[in-house]
Amino acid sequence: MGWRVLVPDAVVAAVKAEAEAAYPYECCGFLLGPDGGASPRAATEMIAVKNEREGDPARRRFAIGPADFLAAEREAEAQGLDVVGIYHSHPDHPAAPSGTDLEQAFPWYTYIIVAVDKGAAGEVTAWRLAGNRGAFEPEEIEVTP
Amino acid sequence: MAKVILPTALRAFVDGQKEVEVAGGTVGEVLESLASGYPDLKQHLYDGDGKLRAYVNVFIGEDNIRDFGGLAAPAKEDSVVTLVPAIAGGGGAV
Numbered sequence: 278m279g280w281r282v283l284v285p286d287a288v289v290a291a292v293k294a295e296a297e298a299a300y301p302y303e304c305c306g307f308l309l310g311p312d313g314g315a316s317p318r319a320a321t322e323m324i325a326v327k328n329e330r331e332g333d334p335a336r337r338r339f340a341i342g343p344a345d346f347l348a349a350e351r352e353a354e355a356q357g358l359d360v361v362g363i364y365h366s367h368p369d370h371p372a373a374p375s376g377t378d379l380e381q382a383f384p385w386y387t388y389i390i391v392a393v394d395k396g397a398a399g400e401v402t403a404w405r406l407a408g409n410r411g412a413f414e415p416e417e418i419e420v421t422p
Numbered sequence: 423m424a425k426v427i428l429p430t431a432l433r434a435f436v437d438g439q440k441e442v443e444v445a446g447g448t449v450g451e452v453l454e455s456l457a458s459g460y461p462d463l464k465q466h467l468y469d470g471d472g473k474l475r476a477y478v479n480v481f482i483g484e485d486n487i488r489d490f491g492g493l494a495a496p497a498k499e500d501s502v503v504t505l506v507p508a509i510a511g512g513g514g515a516v
């Protein structure tokens with residue numbers, strides 16, 4: 278079955294802006310949406326969080342601390358939304374999930390990746406972990422007004 | 423019975439529940455009985471060697487079990503065990 282996620286233009290723009298601001302380091306954050314189990318899913322809000330990785334490792338890695346995760350879940354609940362996904366950037370690297378992304382991936386979430394080429398945000402892709410954890414399956418992004 | 427609170431991402435594997443009551447004298451036992459009650463959840467909590475995955479933070483009350491004996495931390499009848507995803511990843515090889 279093909280995954281599909283609806284993302285407002287403003288959220289795509291905000292994620293790209295975060296990715297460019299963080300360059301040459303990776304940015305990361307949460308995607309919130311109503312009824313996370315719906316198909317297609319909608320990611321209507323984003324919350325930028327601090328990359329816990331710092332210095333050189335942050336060019337190739339990101340990590341989100343438990344306090345930021347709990348705060349995002351609380352914020353989602355307050356808005357009647359769910360945390361439906363996570364975004365992060367790949368500075369000077371294609372917008373495809375890495376082996377590290379796969380190892381660390383949670384099921385169910387929509388993983389949005391934005392490529393940043395020499396400081397300019399480029400391709401934006403979305404992925405979901407396959408049921409057997411063996412691979413990511415592409416999720417089609419439909420940009421909405 | 424201890425209460426386990428799951429993040430949205432794992433609720434689909436426990437029939438959509440936000441909280442599940444499970445028996446166990448330690449946090450490790452609580453999580454093992456949770457996984458055996460919901461086999462689809464198991465692969466997301468444990469790796470192939472049966473070790474809890476690094477991306478699963480476990481809190482008992484407000485405390486990360488890391489600082490309280492890890493999986494050996496005692497679970498009481500009224501303990502609230504919260505599973506908190508450690509979200510991580512990255513781009514190319516380091």
Ligand SMILES: [Zn+2]
Nearest residue numbers: 378511512513
């Ligand atoms: Zn990545």
